[in-house]
Amino acid sequence: xxxxxxxxxxxxxxxxxxxxxxxxxxxxxxxxxxxxxxxxxxxxxxxxxxxxxxxxxxxxxxxxxxxxxxxxxxxxxxxxxxxxxxxxxxxxxxxxxxxxxxxxxxxxxxxxxxxxxxxxxxxxxxxxxxxxxxxxxxxxxxxxxxxxxxxxxxxxxxxxxxxxxxxxxxxxxxxxxxxxxxxxxxxxxxxxxxxxxxxxxxxxxxxxxxxxxxxxxxxxxxxxxxxxxxxx
Amino acid sequence: xxxxxxxxxxxxxxxxxxxxxxxxxxxxxxxxxxxxxxxxxxxxxxxxxxxxxxxxxxxxxxxxxxxxxxxxxxxxxxxxxxxxxxxxxxxxxxxxxxxxxxxxxxxxxxxxxxxxxxxxxxxxxxxxxxxxxxxxxxxxxxxxxxxxxxxxxxxxxxxxxxxxxxxxxxxxxxxxxxxxxxxxxxxxxxxxxxxxxxxxxxxxxxxxxxxxxxxxxxxxxxxxxxxxxxxxxxxxxxxxxxxxxxxxxxxxxxxxxxxxxxxxxxxxxxxxxxxxxxxxxxxxxxxxxxxxxxxxxxxxxxxxxxxxxxxxxxxxxxxxxxxxxxxxxxxxxxxxxxxxxxxxxxxxxxxxxxxxxxxxxxxxxxxxxxxxxxxxxxxxxxxxxxxxxxxxxxxxxxxxxxxxxxxxxxxxxxxxxxxxxxxxxxxxxxxxxxxxxxxxxxxxxxxxxxxxxxxxxxxxxxxxxxxxxxxxxxxxxxxxxxxxxxxxxxxxxxxxxxxxxxxxxxxxxxxxxxxxxxxxxxxxxxxxxxxxxxxxxxxxxxxxxxxxxxx
Numbered sequence: 001x002x003x004x005x006x007x008x009x010x011x012x013x014x015x016x017x018x019x020x021x022x023x024x025x026x027x028x029x030x031x032x033x034x035x036x037x038x039x040x041x042x043x044x045x046x047x048x049x050x051x052x053x054x055x056x057x058x059x060x061x062x063x064x065x066x067x068x069x070x071x072x073x074x075x076x077x078x079x080x081x082x083x084x085x086x087x088x089x090x091x092x093x094x095x096x097x098x099x100x101x102x103x104x105x106x107x108x109x110x111x112x113x114x115x116x117x118x119x120x121x122x123x124x125x126x127x128x129x130x131x132x133x134x135x136x137x138x139x140x141x142x143x144x145x146x147x148x149x150x151x152x153x154x155x156x157x158x159x160x161x162x163x164x165x166x167x168x169x170x171x172x173x174x175x176x177x178x179x180x181x182x183x184x185x186x187x188x189x190x191x192x193x194x195x196x197x198x199x200x201x202x203x204x205x206x207x208x209x210x211x212x213x214x215x216x217x218x219x220x221x222x223x224x225x226x227x228x229x230x231x232x
Numbered sequence: 233x234x235x236x237x238x239x240x241x242x243x244x245x246x247x248x249x250x251x252x253x254x255x256x257x258x259x260x261x262x263x264x265x266x267x268x269x270x271x272x273x274x275x276x277x278x279x280x281x282x283x284x285x286x287x288x289x290x291x292x293x294x295x296x297x298x299x300x301x302x303x304x305x306x307x308x309x310x311x312x313x314x315x316x317x318x319x320x321x322x323x324x325x326x327x328x329x330x331x332x333x334x335x336x337x338x339x340x341x342x343x344x345x346x347x348x349x350x351x352x353x354x355x356x357x358x359x360x361x362x363x364x365x366x367x368x369x370x371x372x373x374x375x376x377x378x379x380x381x382x383x384x385x386x387x388x389x390x391x392x393x394x395x396x397x398x399x400x401x402x403x404x405x406x407x408x409x410x411x412x413x414x415x416x417x418x419x420x421x422x423x424x425x426x427x428x429x430x431x432x433x434x435x436x437x438x439x440x441x442x443x444x445x446x447x448x449x450x451x452x453x454x455x456x457x458x459x460x461x462x463x464x465x466x467x468x469x470x471x472x473x474x475x476x477x478x479x480x481x482x483x484x485x486x487x488x489x490x491x492x493x494x495x496x497x498x499x500x501x502x503x504x505x506x507x508x509x510x511x512x513x514x515x516x517x518x519x520x521x522x523x524x525x526x527x528x529x530x531x532x533x534x535x536x537x538x539x540x541x542x543x544x545x546x547x548x549x550x551x552x553x554x555x556x557x558x559x560x561x562x563x564x565x566x567x568x569x570x571x572x573x574x575x576x577x578x579x580x581x582x583x584x585x586x587x588x589x590x591x592x593x594x595x596x597x598x599x600x601x602x603x604x605x606x607x608x609x610x611x612x613x614x615x616x617x618x619x620x621x622x623x624x625x626x627x628x629x630x631x632x633x634x635x636x637x638x639x640x641x642x643x644x645x646x647x648x649x650x651x652x653x654x655x656x657x658x659x660x661x662x663x664x665x666x667x668x669x670x671x672x673x674x675x676x677x678x679x680x681x682x683x684x685x686x687x688x689x690x691x692x693x694x695x696x697x698x699x700x701x702x703x704x705x706x707x708x709x710x711x712x713x714x715x716x717x718x719x720x721x722x723x724x725x726x727x728x729x730x731x732x733x734x735x736x737x738x739x740x741x742x743x744x745x746x747x748x749x750x751x752x753x754x755x756x757x758x759x760x761x762x763x764x765x766x767x768x769x770x771x772x773x774x775x776x777x778x779x780x781x782x783x
Binding site for chain 1: 338339340341342343344405409410412413414416417418420421422443444446447448450451452454455458459461462463464465466470471472473474477481484754755756757759778779780781
């Protein structure tokens with residue numbers, strides 16, 4: 001419906017005409033709305049980082065020890081994958097704006113594949129950790145039994161699974177959004193002239209990889225000195 | 233007869249024929265606002281009944297009707313409904329939706345379909361909250377604040393309530409986001425920020441709080457859920473966590489949230505006072521900017537809830553000082569309103585009565601707030617009836633009273649009809665007297681040491697509880713009477729034209745009454761201030777067909 005929209009004109013007392021901005025076809029408004037939404041994501045993760053920082057101050061040694069046991073090789077690979085996917089997503093938007101719809105679609109497919117790779121590696125990582133008894137709800141992460149880890153490590157892993165879990169959830173949503181975007185492009189609803197949806201999904205993907213850029217060093221790298229590359 | 237928004241609508245999906253589906257799928261901001269109102273007041277009456285039940289129990293010392301555990305669930309239900317389902321979404325979702333786009337000359341909000349989605353998200357969240365009443369474990373008994381560690385250890389169904397609060401928080405965020413973009417993008421040509429009506433300023437400041445504060449509590453609730461399911465120990469001291477951290481994270485949102493409640497209410501006050509004084513508002517810019525500064529300072533005062541929870545003395549002092557600062561912009565608003573009335577042609581219609589009543593009740597609520605912002609006094613009064621009376625004076629006597637004022641004020645706009653003024657005034661006096669009788673004794677009881685959230689008390693407090701009880705009866709009677717007056721007004725009321733109050737802002741310049749589907753017939757050019765009166769008459773007049781000025 002956005003395409004047939006004709007903006008209204010309002011006339012002031014001198015007879016001068018002013019174009020009225022309607023809610024339809026409001027490219028800038030759509031962008032502003034999505035930026036604001038991204039702001040809430042930052043605050044949400046910001047609060048979790050706050051909790052994390054606080055507990056790192058209380059249990060610095062436990063945090064480093066727990067971090068040392070994470071798999072830096074897989075985590076690092078995932079970081080690279082996510083950074084490359086941010087590049088492909090950005091390229092797809094550039095191609096869309098330049099009028100190359102086919103190239104844009106190709107780049108979105110590349111992003112989806114990279115996102116799936118990220119999730120697969122994440123799954124391998126979590127499975128390995130589960131097999132070592134380190135997972136939410138398992139004995140090692142409950143206090144008050146013979147297998148339980150120290151408080152600081154329980155908190156570390158609790159936050160690790162919560163935050164990477166919520167981040168992974170965002171990746172899944174992102175894949176869904178990209179599939180939807182491809183459908184909209186095929187239906188001609190998203191085109192080089194009207195690509196606000198593409199723009200916003202690219203923005204979403206940027207925030208998802210940006211959050212990972214903070215998650216990765218905070219969980220994986222603080223124990224790198226003592227842990228080597230491998231882990232669980 | 234011309235068609236109003238009751239006759240036709242745009243829908244989110246397709247073009248359903250049935251009236252019912254047209255309401256369920258509507259994207260029209262006026263209809264969505266009305267549906268919010270209908271759902272919210274249903275919940276409001278459930279919460280009022282719960283409160284009345286507690287008053288019955290407290291009529292005499294000892295156990296009368298309900299046991300202590302039920303009492304705990306009752307005040308939790310009361311708090312959760314009143315806060316998360318009623319007062320936080322309250323004025324923005326109802327009047328922000330119905331009136332704000334009209335005030336800025338927009339056809340709808342920026343994202344109408346998101347608005348529709350948000351409404352159903354709100355319904356979904358409410359349904360989860362209510363559903364936990366019917367589970368085996370029963371409704372949460374933690375109080376609406378879910379303080380750790382009790383909320384982590386209790387056997388009641390806290391998880392449902394936490395999830396509900398999270399979903400409702402998301403709805404709140406999306407509402408705020410929608411309004412922010414609307415106010416930035418869809419103002420009529422010529423309407424600069426300082427030509428916006430003050431209610432829009434209130435909504436604008438509120439929307440920022442909704443957007444910036446809600447995510448923090450959202451994730452806090454998620455962490456509490458993770459903790460409850462998986463026993464991580466984030467907030468549980470027996471597992472190495474820190475319960476005070478929960479309180480901090482909780483109040484980082486929930487204190488700004490009280491300003492989120494009051495700012496749009498102040499906006500309503502700033503609409504009503506100039507219209508019924510027939511005078512331009514005094515200090516327009518100071519009122520507009522004080523909303524913004526209340527929102528800003530309101531972020532930095534959450535610590536005053538934690539004076540007795542364990543916090544560094546220097547932090548307490550800083551939080552106390554910052555809390556005092558909030559009183560300054562609030563005081564500026566009050567002086568501005570009273571200065572507006574000075575030498576005005578005051579018309580004592582029902583909306584004005586509610587507004588003036590609120591000046592008294594909110595002044596009491598606000599000033600008692602300053603007393604408990606003082607660390608020493610608060611150590612004595614924390615978690616007593618004094619605090620309870622304070623926030624009910626501020627919330628009920630401030631936000632809800634102004635909500636009612638707005639309901640009377642915009643009733644003819646929304647329905648095209650007028651309620652029975654004399655009866656509405658009686659309802660006001662019943663509620664005003666009942667309200668003061670209900671809450672004022674609690675200041676004294678609290679000062680003498682009556683703790684909050686107890687279902688029993690020492691015999692020496694009985695007199696205060698009995699005063700409160702009769703006040704509550706009077707208040708609820710007035711409340712029911714008021715809604716009956718509204719009902720009668722809507723069904724049998726006299727039809728009125730588009731501008732019965734001689735108001736100046738754009739929502740009163742509609743081609744029909746009630747307004748048509750896409751609002752103004754043409755978007756006006758705004759080259760005037762929102763409240764221009766000359767000798768008690770509105771200055772700006774429009775031809776409602778072309779929306780060009782004819783004065």
